[in-house]
Amino acid sequence: MRRQRRLILAAVAAAVTVLVSVLPGTAVAARAAGAQAKVANILAAYGGEIREAQPRADGYRHVDTDATLDKLAELHNTTFVNLIWDAPSDWDDFRTELLPAAQQRGLDVWVYLVPPTECSAERCSYPFKTDYLRWAQEIATLSKQYPALKGYAIDDFNHNLDLFTPDYVRQMQDTAKSINPDLVFLPQVYNQTVTTAFVDSYGPIIDGLILAYRDDPYRNTQRTDTLRGQLDAASANLARYGKPLVLMNYTSNLSGTPFPPNPDYVRTTTEIGAEYVAAGKLGGTVTYILPLNPADDWRNDNHAHGGVGRLSLFVPMATPTRPGDEASASQVVQVDPNAPDYRITFRQDDTYYNGGAATGYQFKQLLVDGQPVWEADVATDDLGYTDVQVDLSAQLRGKTSATLTFRLLERKAVTNFWVDARVDDIEAIGFTVTNPGFESRDGWQLAANTPAILPDIEHYLVDRADQAFAAVQGVYGPARLVLEARDSGRQGLVAVAEQAWAQQRAGRPQAAGALARAYAAQARGLRLPALAELGDQVAGELAG
Template identity: 40%
Template sequence: MVVALMVSMLPGVTHAQAPGALGTAGNLIRETEPRADGIRHVDTELMIAGLKAIKANTYVFPMAGDNVHWEDLRNEFLPAAAAAGINVWVLVYSPSQAGCCVSRPYKHDYVAWAREIATLSRTHPNLIGWTVDDYAYDLKTFTPGYVKQMRTVARAINPSLTFVPTVYYSQFTDAFIAEQIPLLEGVIFPFRDEPHRDTSWTWNLSYQVKHLAQRLPGTDVYLMPYAHPLSHAAQKPTVAYVEAVTKKGLEHVRTGELSGVLQYKLPFVSRDTGWTRPASDNLARTGNGRLSFVVQTKTVTKAGMWCGASRQAQLTPGAGTYGVSFWHGDDRGPDSPAGYHVKQLLLNGKVVWQQDVAANDHAWQRATVDLTAELAGANSVKLEWRLYERKGVTSYFTDVSVDDIVVTGLQLSDPGVENAVTWTAGLARQGGPVYCSAQVYHQNYGADLGARIATMYAAG
């Protein structure tokens, strides 16, 4: 009790009731056949079974599509979730998302949503909160005065109902914190490696969580890892990536800096379109894994920026020769501009091989480098593959791959890049928008990721 009290008194630490909100958002699944009314309703039984399988205690129910979602939530999903011990939040879409998603029946009348959700929560106590997706993109709608109306209406009906909108890291400006945070019970924080935009790099997560905890004392912050592809990102999230973000998020839940972890569209039932990944997603030369080095489109880089994947290798006693060979490929060719993106291999910090991405011909090539002279009298070996910016670009996409490494006179574990964890600790980048990762393909993405999420959620 004393330890818990001391933690709760630390500046910038929020109050999270163990084990916090652990769950996922979105991915409503409809029944395979229409009922007598001609409608394919939400498959409540299947979804509840899937949520129980991943050990979720919270589900964020999206109001997308027709009115049947609202009716199915009221009549079927909330009672079934209560019986399973699952809390529910309602997700309503913002005006800026009208091109893809409009929440019905109350559309963009958020005072009406506040009233009706609060009313529903009085008869279903497991309906504990609601959120507006992409909230901070629509502050012309969600003015402090309007949000006060929403808050007043909801609190008059159910004072304990929480409003926890979705806000990205860069949107927590001083003005937003001063004007909006006093009106909110919490925020959902989707992590996307800002100021960049990718679902492969995790190093900024702890800094951003701690920074928000310091700037938002007393406000519940819920981390949202991307288990579903992020729009305009070059790569889909991998099992290893989501696992790493979730694991780190749960550590911050335990310290009180986060109040929970809610996946973005985790495919938790087998009928979900994201349950499996197509074979075309596997870009490895052999097996399932590769090193990937990316500069995204519409991304500004500067000369000298780089991202590298390094590993320590052991010298084989008595070896007379040393060398390394590896396969490399990229999406560029002789028709692409040269002199910008350069693939490199470094030995103990020294470049021993390099090639421009434009020199490749859209196919895997093998590079062999003799390291015997370089390693004469050496005691340690650090190999590093990297993508280096010789000149800056403004929009010049590339995705460079390295796979099937073979060493001579050296010992190197996981040369086929089949275990992302083996390589992740050796990733480093200089400058930011050039990033790299170990990309390991999982055909059974939903099942493999769900099993790992369940283990972590069960541990709390």
């Protein structure tokens, strides 16, 4: 009788399974629910791994697995996104060394591949290069051996849609999910890509998207005010298919920009990402190439003529401008009415030089009381700082004050003419300039009549990588307290963790540290040693 009953129940279960499988939209809905569950509460780092100091016998500097994982642990990451691109040995390093070690430490990992547009004979995702069906097969097979391997991604997906058609991506997904249905695939895209048409084409197939934030369409890592709006819009678009969004925020140099993001930018974007993750608005947030070895902070250069500060007037690449668009730095200077002479000397430079080609578009100017007294076309200046001296007697004699302005002016419209105009080390005779070397942000009023040109005062930080690391750590630590407490189901612990994070976001690290210590003590009382250790670590970091 029991055997007969088991046979009947099995038959009923099989019938229900068949019925559910043929219902319209059921498979899509199931995949959507699975994607949301698998891509959640992720605090990640992409790239930035530490390499061994000396090449091995094959001539390559391999990934230093222990050093990399130690630094990731300090960040309180839940996930590491491993880039396969920097050396032909990367895949073997990942599958034979880093992945097994990460799994042993309890760290999840993803594989990150480059697309055809980033693949050359010298540098590519080796060994399978642009055979993404093979990559899907190999990654899925490896994920069955190592469950810590949760997913994979492809960079600049939207720039390679001629290959990554919906049919091709479907083949990738079918290949991977036939081996491991739990493995997720999230292409990396930019904001302008996440249209209704794009999501309708790819939303049913992919497991979510990674959105790299760069204030599109004004490519930069200086402004953050559009981040929340872009995340909200993209998340809502993907939510139509039940798929999660992951933020990628830049913590090192974005190509085509004049300088890497400063620590305040890193802190702000990381904090917004973690806030959205904790609120369930994002599946995860991932830092872009945060240097785990500070010596690898590429393109962190001193662009000042003297000291560490300078004025930057920046037009991003692929950014349309209109005639009359401008950005400037101004201040009211005090003029000595009894001075026998009025002169200004300053040092100026820009990043564009094409031998006099493309002239007549962008002009660097000096103005006094709104009237130009000097200008130069960015296309005709030689590269490197040059001294400019201007006699201002006609403009200043008889005055006690005047407005001094450095300006970048668009005389003709451009569509893709990126330039960074630089001013530094001002010397004044007959009048006084506050902060003439731009060594602080004092004295100057920055303005622009368009978001297409960014005025800023850049300060070179020799320890920028260390400060960026500390900024991310200061966000991920308290956020991890909250996520782990929620997973534990202990509401008292959750309340303490949320208070600690709130204090940290409010700029009160000492109060946050005290709450982290209380979290650790409470976790010990609940016999949750891993959470107690986490609380102690975060408390120590906040105290430092």
